[in-house]
Amino acid sequence: MGIVSPGFHGRRRPAVELPPGQYLTEDFPVLSAGPTPRVPLDRWRFTVTTETGEEHGWSWREFQALPAESVTTDIHCVTKWSKLGTHWRGVSLDTLLSDVDTAADFAVVHSYGGYTTNLPLEDLLDGRAWLAHRYEGEDLTPEHGGPVRLLVPHLYFWKSAKWVRGIRLVLEDEPGFWETLGYHEYGDPWREQRYQGD
Amino acid sequence: MAGTAVPGRLTWRVATLVDAVEETPTARTLVLEVPGWPGHLAGQHVDVRLTAEDGYRAQRSYSLAAPAKGDLVRITVQELADGEVSPYLVRGLSIGDPVELRGPVGGWFVWRPTDPSPVLLVAGGSGVVPLVAMVRARREAGVRTPFRLVYSVRSPGDRLYADELNRPEPGLDISYVYTRTTPEGWPAPPHRIGVPDVNSGGWPAEFEPACFVCGPTGFVEKVADILVALGHDPRRVRTERFGG
Amino acid sequence: MDGGTEFVDGNALAGTLAEVFAVDVTAALARCGSCGETGPLAGLRVYGRAPGLVARCPGCESVVLRVNRGPGAAWLDLRGATCLRVDLPD
Numbered sequence: 001m002g003i004v005s006p007g008f009h010g011r012r013r014p015a016v017e018l019p020p021g022q023y024l025t026e027d028f029p030v031l032s033a034g035p036t037p038r039v040p041l042d043r044w045r046f047t048v049t050t051e052t053g054e055e056h057g058w059s060w061r062e063f064q065a066l067p068a069e070s071v072t073t074d075i076h077c078v079t080k081w082s083k084l085g086t087h088w089r090g091v092s093l094d095t096l097l098s099d100v101d102t103a104a105d106f107a108v109v110h111s112y113g114g115y116t117t118n119l120p121l122e123d124l125l126d127g128r129a130w131l132a133h134r135y136e137g138e139d140l141t142p143e144h145g146g147p148v149r150l151l152v153p154h155l156y157f158w159k160s161a162k163w164v165r166g167i168r169l170v171l172e173d174e175p176g177f178w179e180t181l182g183y184h185e186y187g188d189p190w191r192e193q194r195y196q197g198d
Numbered sequence: 199m200a201g202t203a204v205p206g207r208l209t210w211r212v213a214t215l216v217d218a219v220e221e222t223p224t225a226r227t228l229v230l231e232v233p234g235w236p237g238h239l240a241g242q243h244v245d246v247r248l249t250a251e252d253g254y255r256a257q258r259s260y261s262l263a264a265p266a267k268g269d270l271v272r273i274t275v276q277e278l279a280d281g282e283v284s285p286y287l288v289r290g291l292s293i294g295d296p297v298e299l300r301g302p303v304g305g306w307f308v309w310r311p312t313d314p315s316p317v318l319l320v321a322g323g324s325g326v327v328p329l330v331a332m333v334r335a336r337r338e339a340g341v342r343t344p345f346r347l348v349y350s351v352r353s354p355g356d357r358l359y360a361d362e363l364n365r366p367e368p369g370l371d372i373s374y375v376y377t378r379t380t381p382e383g384w385p386a387p388p389h390r391i392g393v394p395d396v397n398s399g400g401w402p403a404e405f406e407p408a409c410f411v412c413g414p415t416g417f418v419e420k421v422a423d424i425l426v427a428l429g430h431d432p433r434r435v436r437t438e439r440f441g442g
Numbered sequence: 443m444d445g446g447t448e449f450v451d452g453n454a455l456a457g458t459l460a461e462v463f464a465v466d467v468t469a470a471l472a473r474c475g476s477c478g479e480t481g482p483l484a485g486l487r488v489y490g491r492a493p494g495l496v497a498r499c500p501g502c503e504s505v506v507l508r509v510n511r512g513p514g515a516a517w518l519d520l521r522g523a524t525c526l527r528v529d530l531p532d
Contacts, residue, residue, distance in 0.1 A: 002210055002247060002249050002255075002298045003212055003249065003296050003297075003298055004249050004250070004251055005248045005249055005250070005286070005291075005295070005296070005297060005298075006295060007286070007290050008248045008249070008250050008286050008290065009250050009254075010248070010250055010254045010255075010256050010282050023254055080254075
């Protein structure tokens with residue numbers, strides 16, 4: 001803890017309903033670890049690959065034909081901002097994984113642009129994860145991960161990969177982009193699992 | 199080894215604001231006293247860290263604006279409309295207040311008075327700060343290295359260090375590009391910096407100048423491209439983009 | 443935000459790397475493990491609006507260096523650089 005700067009508040013305010021160490025923000029900060037990929041919809045494809053190499057894929061048209069749900073949720077970024085009551089529309093991972101036969105325990109999510117993140121497969125199921133293509137009533141913009149991003153709001157937001165391109169189901173966990181740079185392998189904001197060992 | 203400057207691990211120091219200069223309505227130079235300051239090179243920067251009472255922290259980098267005077271260092275902060283740290287540093291911090299600082303850091307975007315090459319400085323907005331630090335270091339070292347500064351700024355009132363830069367200085371040529379409003383009777387309409395500005399305000403490539411470009415990312419991209427197109431060796435074009 | 447303004451120069455790595463290294467390494471030459479382009483770390487494109495600093499090759503956009511400063515530790519990943527040349531006095 002350094003010295004306190006008198007009268008400095010930053011842009012954020014603490015709020016009681018937030019996970020530990022988080023600060024409320026009203027805007028939607030854009031975080032990115034690289035150039036924003038621009039994925040033309042006619043070339044967009046989402047693929048689930050199982051541990052045996054079996055592939056399930058959806059074109060943009062096929063994805064649009066899947067049943068979508070509206071989701072209202074709080075989101076928590078490991079850089080300490082939280083945003084409350086965000087509105088999304090997307091396809092539940094339960095829908096996408098319903099015909100997928102797998103014995104895998106883990107999922108590696110990969111994105112256009114090369115980003116990866118990992119999480120237990122069970123965290124993608126039971127109505128806890130979506131492929132979101134709409135945000136606040138509009139198409140998801142590229143800087144926020146459009147055309148489609150993963151939405152796993154019960155984990156820190158780095159798990160909600162932008163520009164998602166596919167999910168590989170694997171028997172053994174494979175740490176992703178931030179998980180190999182000191183961030184927690186699971187990332188539960190309510191247990192403040194920011195860094196390895198938290 | 200008492201008295202030897204051991205380059206220790208970079209740590210946060212507590213600096214105290216001892217003086218402040220209003221440069222424009224939205225920019226302020228902070229004179230900070232940093233006990234034990236080791237000195238620095240023109241072009242280096244410091245990280246400034248603010249901590250709120252509830253523990254919230256924000257950190258930003260600022261270029262040092264002048265050579266150190268003992269334990270006194272200067273940074274010039276331009277207030278950003280949606281900024282989080284800059285409004286506090288421009289309007290919130292009072293004389294006598296502490297602020298956390300670490301540095302100096304950066305060993306690439308620096309000018310050393312021992313380098314005899316002519317120097318071209320190209321500044322966009324508050325990107326002029328580390329470049330004026332080089333001008334001041336030149337003056338302080340008493341060297342005759344020829345300098346040229348091309349300074350792109352929105353309007354005459356947005357110019358930092360205007361009085362200082364208005365004073366004629368042998369071996370230092372300054373040209374201005376105004377992007378929104380020009381002084382009365384200015385020969386060119388407001389425009390974004392282009393090849394003619396860099397060409398006429400700079401050095402021919404065959405003089406092999408050391409080029410320093412600092413400003414918003416888009417500005418630096420453009421100027422660096424122009425310099426390379428004009429024949430400058432990309433390895434002699436050093437850039438500092440500050441985002442935005 | 444358009445694509446050209448999301449990054450800053452590798453100079454922005456200086457503070458964090460100065461906590462780890464005894465000399466300034468932003469002036470050191472790094473060779474990109476992906477395309478072979480060689481230049482100072484200061485010339486990399488640093489994406490800092492993220493949980494860590496991600497420095498990419500200006501030629502091919504591959505990740506050359508990543509660093510994350512957490513409480514009590516820093517994590518540094520240099521696997522995108524095949525070699526780092528640091529000038530040192532004899």
